Amino acid sequence: MKRFGTLSLTAVLAASMLLGGCNRKKVTEIRAKGSDTMIQLAAAWTEAYRGVKPDVRVNANGGGSGTGIAALENGTTDICNASREIKPDEREKVKQNSGKEVKEFVVAYDALAVYTNPANPIKEISVEELREMWAEGGTVNNWEQVNPAFPGKITFFGRQNNSGTYDYFREHVCGKKDGKQREFRGGISELNGSSEVVENVAKTPSGIGYSGMGYKNAHVNWLKISNKKGETAVEPGAEAARSGSYPISRKLYIYTAGEPTGEVKAFIDWILSPDGQKIVEKEGFVPLTAGAAKADAKPADAKEGAK
Numbered sequence: 001m002k003r004f005g006t007l008s009l010t011a012v013l014a015a016s017m018l019l020g021g022c023n024r025k026k027v028t029e030i031r032a033k034g035s036d037t038m039i040q041l042a043a044a045w046t047e048a049y050r051g052v053k054p055d056v057r058v059n060a061n062g063g064g065s066g067t068g069i070a071a072l073e074n075g076t077t078d079i080c081n082a083s084r085e086i087k088p089d090e091r092e093k094v095k096q097n098s099g100k101e102v103k104e105f106v107v108a109y110d111a112l113a114v115y116t117n118p119a120n121p122i123k124e125i126s127v128e129e130l131r132e133m134w135a136e137g138g139t140v141n142n143w144e145q146v147n148p149a150f151p152g153k154i155t156f157f158g159r160q161n162n163s164g165t166y167d168y169f170r171e172h173v174c175g176k177k178d179g180k181q182r183e184f185r186g187g188i189s190e191l192n193g194s195s196e197v198v199e200n201v202a203k204t205p206s207g208i209g210y211s212g213m214g215y216k217n218a219h220v221n222w223l224k225i226s227n228k229k230g231e232t233a234v235e236p237g238a239e240a241a242r243s244g245s246y247p248i249s250r251k252l253y254i255y256t257a258g259e260p261t262g263e264v265k266a267f268i269d270w271i272l273s274p275d276g277q278k279i280v281e282k283e284g285f286v287p288l289t290a291g292a293a294k295a296d297a298k299p300a301d302a303k304e305g306a307k
Contacts, residue, residue: 028263032060034068034081036193037110037165037212038252041283042081045271048279052270056263062193065164072257073097078264080255083110083212084164100258107271109286111236112169112248113213113222115198119205122147124224124233127173127247133208134158135174135182143206156188157200157209165194168250169210210248213241214284238286252285 032042042060049058065084071077073093080086091102114130116122125146132140133154144151159166174182191197197209202219213236216222224233225247240246260268270276277287 026055028056030056030058030079030264030267031071031077032058032079032081033063033071033077034079035065035083035164035252036062036159037083037163037214038062038081039193040195040214041108041252041280041285044279044283045276048275049267049270052275053263053266056267058267064160064162065167066162069255072102072255075257078256078260079268082164082253082255083250084167085251085253086255094257098257103256103259105254105256105268105272106251106288107254108252108277108280108288109238109241110250110252111213111241111246111286112165112210112250113216113236114225114248115201115207115209115211115216115220115222117201117205117207118219118221120221121150122223123221124226126226126229126231126233128228130173130225131175131182134169134184134188135177136185137177137182138185152206155204155207156185157197157204157207158184158188158190159194159197159210160190160192165210165212166190169248172248173210212285213237216284238281241286242289 032046035042039060039062042062046058046060049056060081065080065082068077068080068082069086069090072080073090075098086102086104094100094102114125120143122143129140129146132138134156140146140154142151142153158169170184171181174184176182189200191200194211194215197211198215198217198220201207201209202217213222216236222236224235226233227247234240234246236246236249241249254268254271256264256268259265272288280287
């Protein structure tokens with residue numbers, strides 16, 4: 001009887017382990033990669049989604065929009081987070097490698113703020129003046145050229161060249177000359193993350209840098225911006241970003257290779273839902289307006305004048 005009891009107990013334990021293994025839910029992994037501007041937002045989405053679907057793990061990584069798009073091209077990410085639009089040649093590479101059209105989702109808005117040190121008395125500036133500061137061949141090298149009350153050479157902090165923020169600022173601020181895109185001037189400290197830009201401006205009285213408005217803190221100021229000198233300058237903000245009245249506002253994107261399905265689709269649908277959009281606002285970005293999620297989700301190649 002003792003031997004029978006031992007065998008029975010062993011059988012029960014084995015059966016319990018087998019049943020436990022059968023009942024254990026399979027964990028699904030979603031790979032997300034891209035924009036460093038969006039990394040704090042992507043991390044917040046990831047953390048919150050664990051409470052929605054504990055059996056889904058979203059692994060969010062930065063590296064820059066260009067890095068995320070390259071990962072989408074070679075099939076090593078399910079989701080690309082990007083702070084700029086995907087380019088036609090990048091979209092074509094995704095199609096060639098995957099056989100699928102790129103799908104684009106607008107997930108938030110952002111105002112790209114221009115940060116200065118609190119020691120700087122200048123409160124507003126025009127895109128024209130910023131262009132002459134930042135662009136190659138620019139004529140503004142010292143702060144007194146903007147405001148005589150604040151002398152000193154300007155110290156520039158920007159992003160690395162695989163950043164969507166880098167591309168967007170270069171395109172919209174540096175502009176074009178003789179039909180060609182102007183590059184950044186030399187001597188800019190190119191940093192890996194948006195938070196690094198803000199941290200360096202905070203430590204440098206003569207500093208200026210650009211970053212998403214979600215990185216504002218008590219140790220830096222941001223400038224009101226007008227398109228032209230003498231026009232009304234606008235502060236970064238939610239409504240100004242949505243309406244486009246702030247001159248350096250932009251959309252933030254998620255890209256997938258083809259129409260997302262399964263858990264990837266469920267995750268993106270949640271991001272576009274009121275719960276996902278609450279996190280956008282909490283993280284200092286601008287949530288989509290009511291009903292904008294469906295209107296803004298469309299194939300990248302369907303956009304007019306895609307760049």
